[in-house]
Amino acid sequence: MATLTGVQKQYILHWGEMGTRWGINRTVAQIHALLYLSPRALPAEEIAKTLSVARSNVSTSIRELETWGIVRAVHVLGDRREHYESMKDVWEMFRLVIEQRKRREIDPTRELLRRCLAELDPKEPGADFTRERLAAMAGFFEAVTELHDQMKRLPTGTVRKLLRMGTKVRKAKT
Amino acid sequence: MATLTGVQKQYILHWGEMGTRWGINRTVAQIHALLYLSPRALPAEEIAKTLSVARSNVSTSIRELETWGIVRAVHVLGDRREHYESMKDVWEMFRLVIEQRKRREIDPTRELLRRCLAELDPKEPGADFTRERLAAMAGFFEAVTELHDQMKRLPTGTVRKLLRMGTKVRKAKT
DNA sequence: CTGTATGTTCTGTTTGAACTGAAAGCACAG
């Protein structure tokens, strides 16, 4: 088992901290950071030891990373254990995470707003006002969804190109 | 004190739940939801009663919403109490929140990645690999920052227009 | 100046998510 270098430790700890701020389990984030920095796939046992967490905790966390599709199990010849490796394409990873969070959080919110607008009794006090507010919020979520759909259509790498273009155009103007 | 209608309750509870999933305090989110739906500014006392939370909790939460700039205190003639009201423009609210979260989370991460790349000892084992990974991640965060800067430049409403254009263009093509 | 209404800070308590270790489940070698 390779011990962590100073830089690796820093990155892993910071990534865990970032995770918690965005509603992602600290251990899950740390494991991802470790695998992301690892040049080879790691067995669960080694992850547990390296991060000093329980083997069972690793199991659960890995499964979460797998459902997101940013970590997968690979096999090593002559070793029965599963080895885990992280996806390498940073953009693709974030795209996957964003897509799933949209499904789990944005979509249900959209759904709720629609239901609220449908259920809203015009006779209840302040109904017009409530409707207007709900509609504004619903409009926002519709637009975000639209934005997300358009992003999805862009092949990986295009965003980077767009950004470079944007930068050049802006510089030229000033 | 106005009691909440069914629809209002649903919205407030859901918003609180969403908050927790994105690392935002449940009460903070609920208070924001309440103020967003309220046709008039509300005094802290009334917020506490309506949501059944401690007065002190409201005080703290309101202050957080104020630092984000999406809630402000207003005064009502003949009333010594502060009344709080939420910003109405949904896009502007999210823009503010995103801007601040970027400052608090994205920027420090960028900083860390830079520091890691600078500190990385070329002699340590696997330094090349680590450098490559860190650089990829750093590139991502630079691009996100760039994207954010460009968005900031767009006046409110433009995003909506862009989205409508995008939709039209895509429909025309298919 | 005193008393009352309002807002803030502090401290101890509560709560739920995260975590551990043990038990159970599985797959395969022999």
Add this chain to the structure above:
DNA sequence: CTGTGCTTTCAGTTCAAACAGAACATACAG
């Protein structure tokens, strides 16, 4: 079939964040 190595599930336990209530601070009316 049986034992071994690995993984997952389960039942408590731990811990940090959120919260309540009290104490404190402030501002103002009278």
